[in-house]
Amino acid sequence: MATIKDVALHSQTSVGTVSRYLNGYQVKIENRHKIEKAIEELGFSINLMAKGLKTNITMTVGILIPTLSNIYSTKIIEGIEHYLDDFGYSILVCDSRDDVKIEKQKLKFLQDKHVDGIIIMPVDRYDSGKNIQETIDSGVSAVLIDRLTQGVTCDAVVSDNVNASYVVMQHIIERGHRKIGIIAGDQKIYTAYERLLGYKRALQDYNLPIDDNLIGYSDYTKIGGSKTVNEILEKNTDCTAIFATNYETTISTVKAVLDRGYTIGQEISIFGYDQTELAEITEPPISLVIQPIEDIGKKAAEFLIKRMKRDMANFPSIKRLATKIITTDSIRNIL
């Protein structure tokens, strides 16, 4: 592997000149040609490690996400990758497997790798914050996505969960439903917490009781979701509608309701979350909350670029992106 020194020798210039050429500084036109020729002939390619050692800049951004294997996560990653690509950054991807301990470990790891910035979806509302703040204190820029967490001062991009949930409930309530079940998630997760909050707030505003029997706390997985749906349906024979607050439990809800022999939008109305595809192939299609996934990634990358350039205007900012609601006959009008 040819080095800058070889190029200097081969082009009869010096390492300084070659380095300057490489970094876009003024170089005599004649030397520029000689250098380009040498680079070409030697197949030279810069050693980013050596460069990084010197400059402390790696042009790498770490992404730390609870789990990689769902479309939500990947679309975010893709959004980030595409945005950062134009700036020459590459991304180091880690998952925390929904575990604060692993999250802490990976954070340390990213620090060791000297990433220039980190985009992170915190595992939980309470414990993730401290670790993230420590990382920030060590000097790397960070941006939170999808979820907020306690004790961190940095930019964040989240979607408007409370409002989405509230609007969904409005829609359901205004069609005459009174016993509305919700498949909530672990309240340590920021989004799960906010979505339940919107549910409760809507009930209160409409003077409807908050009935604990109608609130099912699932683990937000498909299997856990099924269990929760069935529990709610068994405890509440008068339940007419169910709001599933994430993608996985939306699937379980549809499946559980179908398995019970009900028709969606008849015996049971369903409102779900994320992923339009599904909405299109059930009969009737499912009403859904659609999050601006790509935008979350893009916005987060935008923030990060800005902060990595040490532009600290309006720090910290929280960007709350609006969600869209698709309504279909999956919510029956029983008025």
Next chain:
Amino acid sequence: MATIKDVALHSQTSVGTVSRYLNGYQVKIENRHKIEKAIEELGFSINLMAKGLKTNITMTVGILIPTLSNIYSTKIIEGIEHYLDDFGYSILVCDSRDDVKIEKQKLKFLQDKHVDGIIIMPVDRYDSGKNIQETIDSGVSAVLIDRLTQGVTCDAVVSDNVNASYVVMQHIIERGHRKIGIIAGDQKIYTAYERLLGYKRALQDYNLPIDDNLIGYSDYTKIGGSKTVNEILEKNTDCTAIFATNYETTISTVKAVLDRGYTIGQEISIFGYDQTELAEITEPPISLVIQPIEDIGKKAAEFLIKRMKRDMANFPSIKRLATKIITTDSIRNIL
């Protein structure tokens, strides 16, 4: 940020000793304690860039995939990440946006980053190979996943597309269907090519004609898929079954058929590809080919680890993983 030198000073040893300690060599027990104490107190953490510069090892693996935003890709990435994690490797993720030129560029980029190995899903069967081989020649280990491509000598992990497709067709044919449409993909893509091959082979083996009108070449996207389905259905009013050969077109096929007012498994039978969730929520569920996605990632990582350790036994190996077939009433028995 404390360096090895600080640790040496603080522990009254030398940089050599600290380095030896860090790399697991014998160190006098007394020094070991002093060093550990110093590391603790200084919050020392090794600079992987400096280490990499010296050793030419980055403990980083590049992953290059045509697109990040589908579950197929991410499950593979997750499988790789989890496997490599245990060995201390991290992953640098890039997407080639289905473009050989970008693929080449990113390959070069990963080389510059001095990744120790690369796992790549080539964009196409013909042109990707040359670029990949060049990268391999430069000294990094590489493993192909999902798709093979011309002119590359390295390990590969793919799923058994031809056979999967063949078995699907057997199933459909044996239920009496004769006019079977296929939503194929760009034949430059290895998997698309193989799946169509299995389709044709089955028809031949059953002495059925290969009718070009029944073969639709889609771009493997949801929108393109819909168009292709409708074309086939319009050109062939006697078509009774459709085989969609990837996830996106499976969705479009279901949707297009539903939009035409047909009942799945009645007027039109459908066989699809990937992603069990869908299969569960349509009525009837869709028959599907299920690929061993996680295994592909894991196996690829396994190969790579082996090769990075310079263990060249059985090089190159092609691992063809078996797919599973789920059959449902979406394929009507018309005998």
Next chain:
DNA sequence: GTGAAAGCGCTAACAC
């Protein structure tokens, strides 16, 4: 077993 020192490939300060 250990310390001293060379050097990995690069950047940037310096003197010209």
Next chain:
DNA sequence: GTGTTAGCGCTTTCAC
């Protein structure tokens, strides 16, 4: 504008 050179933090001989 350019060449020379110190030094980023580490590993690895070498001599002890």
